[in-house]
Amino acid sequence: MVDNKQQWKAWLYLSPAIVLLLVFTLWPIINTVRMAFLENYKSLEAAGGATFSFGIGNFVKVIQYKRFLTCLKNTVLLCVLTVPLSTILALLIAVALNSIKPLQRVLQTIFFLPYVTNSIAIGMVFAAMFNIVGAFYGTEQEIIVTAGIINNVIQFFGGEPINWINYGSTYAANITVMTIYIVWNALPFKILVLLGGLQSINKQYYDAAKVDGTSRKRIFTRITVPLLSPMIAYVVITGFIGGFKEYTSIVGIFGEKMGPADDAYRLNTMVGFIYDALSQNNQGRASAAALILFGIILVVTMINGYVSKKRVHF
Amino acid sequence: MKVVLQNLTKVFPSRNKKSNEEVVAVSNFNFEIPDGKLIGLLGPSGCGKSTTLYMISGLQKPTSGKIFFGDDDVTELSTENRGIGLVFQNYALYPHMTVKQNILFPLQNLKGADRPSKEEMLERAYHAAKLVQIDELMDRKPSELSGGQQQRVAIARALVKMPRVLLLDEPLSNLDARLRLQTREEIRRIQKETGITTVFVTHDQEEAMSISDIIVVMKLGVVQQIGAPQEVYDSPQNLFVAKFLGTPPINVFNGSVKDGKVYIGEDAVLEVTNVPDQEVMIGIRPEGFNLDAEGPLKCKLSNVEVMGRDVSIVSTHEASANPDIRSIINADNKVDTSSETVRYSIKPHKLFLFNKETEERIYFEVK
Structure with missing residues (x-):
C-alpha cells in the first residue's frame, strides 16, 4: 500500500498533465457533446444570456444539408482511394529500401522529407505542378496555355494537356490530383513504420526460406506480409483516421474555396464542413457534425479492428 | 551422402574501417564426413563452428576451399539447390503458420516435376511429423508449443524434403536441462532411423560426446582434433582439447621431465621412457587418481564431496595450474577427512604430457 503522503506526491507530480488534459481535452469533448444537443446553439447568443432547449435538431439539420452529403462523399472517396494505394506503395517501397545496402540511409531521408515539410507549402507546389496558366485566368474566355510541369510532360509524350484544377476542370481530374497528393504526402510515415517493422523481422526466417528454395514472390506474400501484418494494420487504421480528417491538403491545392473557380466547395470535406459552421458562429451545428464524424471514424476503426483480428497474425 | 570439406577457409573483412584486421573464422578445414554419420562440431564461441x-x-560462401556432397562439387551451388535441411538455433518457425503449414512449406516451394501432389505432400508432412512424434500437434501455432516441441517441428521441417545432409545449429541450447537430455537422445534416434548424414554444432562438450559418431574440436577457426568421442577424450592431441573435453575438467600442473621421471613439484609421479628432459605441462583426468597412502603425489586436502557412487576430492598442490585439484574416486574408498594431506598414485593412461610452449602433446611410454 502506498501511504497517504506518497499518494499526495504522486498527484502533485501528475497535476500539470492532468490540468492540461482536463482543460484542453476533456472539457472540450464534454462541451462538444453539450453544444451538439442544444437546439441551434450559438456561443455568442449564449454569452448574451440566451437559453437553448435540448434536442437533436442540430443533427437533423446537418444531415439535411446537401453540402454535408457532398462533404461526406468527398471524404469517403478520398479515404477509399488513398489509404489502400498509399499502403501498398509504402509496403513496396519499404521492402525495396530494406533490400538495398548502399544509399539506404540517404534514400530513407529523401523518402522521409515530405513528412517534415509543411502541407500547405507542398500543396502550393503541387498546385503549380498541375496548373494551367493562361490569359483570362479563371473566366470562361480563358485561353489555355499549359505551364504546369505535369502537362508539359504529358505534351512531351504527345498527349493532350489536361485541365487538372483550374476553371472548368472536371471532378474526376480534381480527385485524381488530390489522390496523388494525399498518397504522396502519406507515404513517408507509412514507409517509416513499415521499414521499422521489416528491420525487426528476424533474419533467420529469410534464411530458412532460402534453404527451402522459396521464390521471392512467395517470400513476400507468405512471409514478409504476414510477419508485417501488425504494422500494416496499424498503418491502415491510422490512415483511415487521418483520411477522415482530410482538410488542409485540399486547402493547400485549391485554396480556401476548396474547389475550382467555377465550382467552389466542390471538394469540401467533413472537417471543412465543421470549420464552415464555426466560421458562421454556429457552434451547435459544428459540434453535431464533429460528433457524426467521430461516430463514422469509430465505426470504421471497429471494422478495421475486427478485420485485423482475423487477418493479423500473432 | 558423404560430405568433403577441402581447405575450407572463411575470412570476414574487418568491421572497423580504421583497422584492417581481417577475422579468420575458419582456416583450412579438411575433413571427409563419412556417409550416414552424426558429426558434432565442438568448440568455444567464436571458434568458427557455426561458420563451418x-x-x-x-x-555463407567460403573465401577459399571446396565443399563436395558425394562427388558433386557444391561450392558454387546456392543453398536451395544443395538439398540440405537446416535447423536454426532459434528454430525460425514461421509464427503465423500452423505446425502443418510450417512442415508443408518447403514442399510447396518445389516446382515442376519435383512438386508432389497435394496428397503426397500431406502424407510426407505427416510422415516427418510422426518421425519426430508431433503428429498430434499439427494444427497448433508455434507459440502454443513448448521449446522441445518447437525443436521437433523445426527438425520435421528440415527432414520433410528428404535432405542429403541435415545440419543443426546449436540444437539444444534453447532447452532446459531435462529436455536437453531427452532431445539429444531423440536427435540420435532420428538420425539413426533416417540414416541422413548429420552435422550439428555445439559448445557443450558433453552434448557432443554423448551422441556424436565423430567430434571435431575447433579453436579460433582451426581444427584441433577429429575423432570418435572416446578416442579424443582418451588421447587429446593438445592441451586445449584435453581441457575442453571432460567434466569435471582435467587437472593441469606445471611440471618437468628429468632423467625419465615426471615431476609435479618435488613429487616424481611417473617413470617414462623416450622423453628428453624438459619443462612440461601435465594433465591428469579426475578419474586418473588412485588413493594411495604411499602414493608419490602429495596434496593438501581441502574438501571431500560425496556424490553417492563416487567421491570427489578437492585438494591443492603448489604446482597446480588451477586453484583446485579435483579427483573422482570410487566411493568404496574411505577418505580420511580429518587428515591434512591426501596422497595419490597416478593411472599412467590418464596422464598426458604437453610441450610448455606449443601445448602439443608429448607422447611417452611408461617404464
Whole structure:
C-alpha cells in the first residue's frame, strides 16, 4: 500500500498533465457533446444570456444539408482511394529500401522529407505542378496555355494537356490530383513504420526460406506480409483516421474555396464542413457534425479492428 | 551422402574501417564426413563452428576451399539447390503458420516435376511429423508449443524434403536441462532411423560426446582434433582439447621431465621412457587418481564431496595450474577427512604430457 503522503506526491507530480488534459481535452469533448444537443446553439447568443432547449435538431439539420452529403462523399472517396494505394506503395517501397545496402540511409531521408515539410507549402507546389496558366485566368474566355510541369510532360509524350484544377476542370481530374497528393504526402510515415517493422523481422526466417528454395514472390506474400501484418494494420487504421480528417491538403491545392473557380466547395470535406459552421458562429451545428464524424471514424476503426483480428497474425 | 570439406577457409573483412584486421573464422578445414554419420562440431564461441555449418549449408560462401556432397562439387551451388535441411538455433518457425503449414512449406516451394501432389505432400508432412512424434500437434501455432516441441517441428521441417545432409545449429541450447537430455537422445534416434548424414554444432562438450559418431574440436577457426568421442577424450592431441573435453575438467600442473621421471613439484609421479628432459605441462583426468597412502603425489586436502557412487576430492598442490585439484574416486574408498594431506598414485593412461610452449602433446611410454 502506498501511504497517504506518497499518494499526495504522486498527484502533485501528475497535476500539470492532468490540468492540461482536463482543460484542453476533456472539457472540450464534454462541451462538444453539450453544444451538439442544444437546439441551434450559438456561443455568442449564449454569452448574451440566451437559453437553448435540448434536442437533436442540430443533427437533423446537418444531415439535411446537401453540402454535408457532398462533404461526406468527398471524404469517403478520398479515404477509399488513398489509404489502400498509399499502403501498398509504402509496403513496396519499404521492402525495396530494406533490400538495398548502399544509399539506404540517404534514400530513407529523401523518402522521409515530405513528412517534415509543411502541407500547405507542398500543396502550393503541387498546385503549380498541375496548373494551367493562361490569359483570362479563371473566366470562361480563358485561353489555355499549359505551364504546369505535369502537362508539359504529358505534351512531351504527345498527349493532350489536361485541365487538372483550374476553371472548368472536371471532378474526376480534381480527385485524381488530390489522390496523388494525399498518397504522396502519406507515404513517408507509412514507409517509416513499415521499414521499422521489416528491420525487426528476424533474419533467420529469410534464411530458412532460402534453404527451402522459396521464390521471392512467395517470400513476400507468405512471409514478409504476414510477419508485417501488425504494422500494416496499424498503418491502415491510422490512415483511415487521418483520411477522415482530410482538410488542409485540399486547402493547400485549391485554396480556401476548396474547389475550382467555377465550382467552389466542390471538394469540401467533413472537417471543412465543421470549420464552415464555426466560421458562421454556429457552434451547435459544428459540434453535431464533429460528433457524426467521430461516430463514422469509430465505426470504421471497429471494422478495421475486427478485420485485423482475423487477418493479423500473432 | 558423404560430405568433403577441402581447405575450407572463411575470412570476414574487418568491421572497423580504421583497422584492417581481417577475422579468420575458419582456416583450412579438411575433413571427409563419412556417409550416414552424426558429426558434432565442438568448440568455444567464436571458434568458427557455426561458420563451418553455414558454409556447408550454402548460406555463407567460403573465401577459399571446396565443399563436395558425394562427388558433386557444391561450392558454387546456392543453398536451395544443395538439398540440405537446416535447423536454426532459434528454430525460425514461421509464427503465423500452423505446425502443418510450417512442415508443408518447403514442399510447396518445389516446382515442376519435383512438386508432389497435394496428397503426397500431406502424407510426407505427416510422415516427418510422426518421425519426430508431433503428429498430434499439427494444427497448433508455434507459440502454443513448448521449446522441445518447437525443436521437433523445426527438425520435421528440415527432414520433410528428404535432405542429403541435415545440419543443426546449436540444437539444444534453447532447452532446459531435462529436455536437453531427452532431445539429444531423440536427435540420435532420428538420425539413426533416417540414416541422413548429420552435422550439428555445439559448445557443450558433453552434448557432443554423448551422441556424436565423430567430434571435431575447433579453436579460433582451426581444427584441433577429429575423432570418435572416446578416442579424443582418451588421447587429446593438445592441451586445449584435453581441457575442453571432460567434466569435471582435467587437472593441469606445471611440471618437468628429468632423467625419465615426471615431476609435479618435488613429487616424481611417473617413470617414462623416450622423453628428453624438459619443462612440461601435465594433465591428469579426475578419474586418473588412485588413493594411495604411499602414493608419490602429495596434496593438501581441502574438501571431500560425496556424490553417492563416487567421491570427489578437492585438494591443492603448489604446482597446480588451477586453484583446485579435483579427483573422482570410487566411493568404496574411505577418505580420511580429518587428515591434512591426501596422497595419490597416478593411472599412467590418464596422464598426458604437453610441450610448455606449443601445448602439443608429448607422447611417452611408461617404464
